[in-house]
Amino acid sequence: MKNRIKDLRIDHDLTQLQIANYLKCSQRAYSHYENGEREIPLSILIALADYYKVSLDYLVGRNFPKNK
Numbered sequence: 001m002k003n004r005i006k007d008l009r010i011d012h013d014l015t016q017l018q019i020a021n022y023l024k025c026s027q028r029a030y031s032h033y034e035n036g037e038r039e040i041p042l043s044i045l046i047a048l049a050d051y052y053k054v055s056l057d058y059l060v061g062r063n064f065p066k067n068k
Contacts, residue, residue, distance in 0.1 A: 004058065004059055004060075004061060005033065005034055005040075005048060005059065006034050008048075008052045008054070009034070012052070016030050016031055016034065019048075019051075022047070022051060023044055023047055023048075025044070045059055045060070
């Protein structure tokens with residue numbers, strides 16, 4: 001998950017501070033989320049999914065098995 005939120009941020013040419021401001025948290029707190037040092041609250045995950053227009057499944061790296 002941490003790689004996905006970092007990759008999305010970088011792909012959108014954003015800084016940690018810009019995303020932290022959007023999420024109304026400190027840059028330090030966001031850095032902890034991005035580095036996997038702190039569990040990301042569901043409300044933050046939803047806000048990130050909405051911001052980047054991706055699914056929660058994508059953010060958390062959930063893959064579904066292919067049907068046979």
